[in-house]
Amino acid sequence: MTTSPNTRRFAAHLVMIGLSALAIFPVYWMVQTSFRPESEVFSTALWPATPTLENYRRVIEVMPIFGILWNTVLMAAATTAAQVVTGLLAAWALVRWRFPGGRLAHSLIALSWLVPFQVVMIPNYVLATRLGLLDTIAGLVVPNAAAAFAVLVLYNAMRGFPREVVEAARMDGAGSLRTLIEVVIPNLRAPIASVSILCFISAWNEYFWPLLLIRKIENSVVQIGLQFFMSQEGNDWGLLMAAATLASLPILLIYLVLQRQVVESFMKSGIR
Amino acid sequence: MSHTAIATSMPIATPRLPRITLRAFEPWLYLAPALAVLIVWTYVPLLEAFELSFYQWNMLPRSQPRYVGFDNYLNLLNLPDMQQAVINTVLYTVGLLPLSVGVPLVVALLTAQLTGPARNLYRGLIFVPMIVAPIVAAIVWRWLLNEDHGLANQWLRSFGFDTIGFLRDPDVALWTLVWITGWKLIGFSTLLFAAADSAINPSYIEAARMDGATSWQIVRDIRVPLLSPTILLLSLMTVLFGAQWSFVYINALTGGGPLRSTTNVYYLMWEYGFKTMSAGWSTAAGMLVFLVFGLVALVCLALMKKLAVYDD
CATH class of the missing domain: 1.10.3720.10 (MetI-like)
Structure with missing residues (x-):
């Protein structure tokens, strides 16, 4: 019955190596396919024999990829800024005061994540159309300008802030606004950074709302650009993988630099 | 619980009443942006979706939704x-x-x-x-x-x-x-x-x-x-x-x-x-x-x- 600690450590390494391979291999396969010349795309060799940038040149040719990436950066940065600001303000209200209606406000915010987007998509779409937000970057940002998880994570962070200082x-x-800006926020850099990372990544990866809102490829964000691309160039795998790699690059770079913070912010705020 | 709201702990029947109501209002100013977004883009649409579920409508701007009761559900x-x-x-x-x-x-x-x-x-x-x-x-x-x-x-x-x-x-x-x-x-x-x-x-x-x-x-x-x-x-x-x-x-x-x-x-x-x-x-x-x-x-x-x- 007793297995030696060494055998068990070895087994643990094996399990983790297997899981790591499973996680990383598809990403690796995407990147390496993107460097293959057309003649080599179907090869099962683990890396390209004659790597080339040809696929990237073609992506730039057929799709306004840099414009799309820029739209996505704008959209994700604006969404992040809006969610952090609205989150900080709302969290401060809930922490600083105890007031009639406060609990109701708190639950309205917390329960909003229970409403699936698909349930409200038609009224949202109608409203966006009426406001002239169709096919605009602003239309992607405005409905997402507040996020329940941002409020809740910042609320928890502020609650731990020493009362005496406030x-x-x-x-x-x-005044309460000066206290927030000059005393509380400077001391909450870590949770704010963590919320920002999460907001940015989820805004970057957002799919459904842009899918509804965006019509023209030059107005689109990268997820929708890829979707357009997939339906047009369906089986041009080298091209598709190059586009997908470009679309993932910013997020993968952020991850490379801020790996620990990224992992921790995801673990603190759950899956959404 | 030692820090109850300033708004409620203030004496009420004083000439400073306007200021007190302003103070009671203060947390709502901070909540307003987040709540406005959630109400406009989540809760009101939820009610509208509920209403729409009793209508037949093809989503074209010029067509009128037609009330059909529980037909959609059935x-x-x-x-x-x-x-x-x-x-x-x-x-x-x-x-x-x-x-x-x-x-x-x-x-x-x-x-x-x-x-x-x-x-x-x-x-x-x-x-x-x-x-x-x-x-x-x-x-x-x-x-x-x-x-x-x-x-x-x-x-x-x-x-x-x-x-x-x-x-x-x-x-x-x-x-x-x-x-x-x-x-x-x-x-x-x-x-x-x-x-x-x-x-x-x-x-x-x-x-x-x-x-x-x-x-x-x-x-x-x-x-x-x-x-x-x-x-x-x-x-x-x-x-x-x-x-x-x-x-x-x-x-x-x-x-x-x-x-x-x-x-x-x-x-x-x-x-x-x-x-x-x-x-x-x-x-x-x-x-x-x-x-x-x-x-x-x-x-x-x-x-x-x-x-x-x-x-x-």
Whole structure:
């Protein structure tokens, strides 16, 4: 019955190596296919014999990929900024005061993640059309300008903030907004960074709402660009993989640099 | 509780009344932006969807919605499409649970003793699918599982097996989509379990070992019960959102086919809404889904409170 610690450690390594391979191999396969010349795309060799940038040249030719990437950066940055600001303000209201209706507001915010987007998509679409938001970047940002998880994570972070410091600021005559900006926010850099990372990645990967809203490829964001591309160039695998690699590059770079923070922010705020 | 609201602790009948009402108003100023967005884009639309579900409307700006009472609901409930979609939704959820909860739990328990740089490397790698965009995952798996030239089928062929129509065979396609959805989650769930496992107080395990418990007994009687909050949380997430996570892959890879075998309720709503332009059917289906998942959420939360073992 007793297995030696060494055997068990070995087994653990094996399991983890298997899982790591499973996780990373598809991404690797995407990247390596993108460097293959057309003649080599169907080869099962693990890397290209004669790597080339040809596929990337063609992507740039057939699709306004840089414009699309720029749209996506704008959209994700604006969404992140909006979600962090609205999140900070709302969290501050819930932490700083106890007031009638406060609990109701808190649950309205917390329960909003229970409403599936598909249930409200038609009224949202009608409203966006009426407001002239169709086919615009603003239309992608505005409905996502507040996120329940941003409010809740920042709320939890602020609750841990020492009361005495806030009180001292009030004694010094600082208003609630000044206290928030000058005392609370500078001390919450880590949770704010963590929420921002999460907001940015989920905005970057957002699929459904842009799918409804965007009509023209030059107005699109990268996820929808890829979708268009897939239906047009369906089986041009080298081309598709090059486009997919370009679309993933910013996120993978962020991950490479901020790996620990990224993992931690995901683990703190759950799956969505 | 020592810091009650300034608004209520102020004396009321003084000439400073206007200022007091202003102060009572203050928290709402901070809440306004977030609440406005959620009310305008989530709660009001929810009510509008409820209203629309009693109308027939093709979503064209000039056409008038026509009141039809409960017809949309009755039609939906009798529709074979809907029944199939409900069954498929259950299959997605059930199929996803081993990938989002079962395998990660086992892996986390098996690899808990790993330390040092190797462990960090593994953690860094297994998390990657979580941040890959769903549509990128769809494209990559579509390539790997391609019937003629995909790596998976080329390997199968070279070992003398028949190729599999991963996305074209009605018996297989749904499980392919479950796999892609789960692929994104395995690493993340494993890390959550590992974090929860390493938070278990080592003195419990030490004490059990002193009493002669085998490592299986320790897993069964100490570690799994103390991991139950995480198990329940991930199960809840999977049950509530699993079918939604699959939406991207259905839309990008199968369009609900072949033979509607991969259509789930969320895809059905999308089809009714934006392919056949029947807003009433789509919103009625949405209301039913919202109701059912709302009830499921309540039941799950109650179960969580009852079943979870907390170390306190």
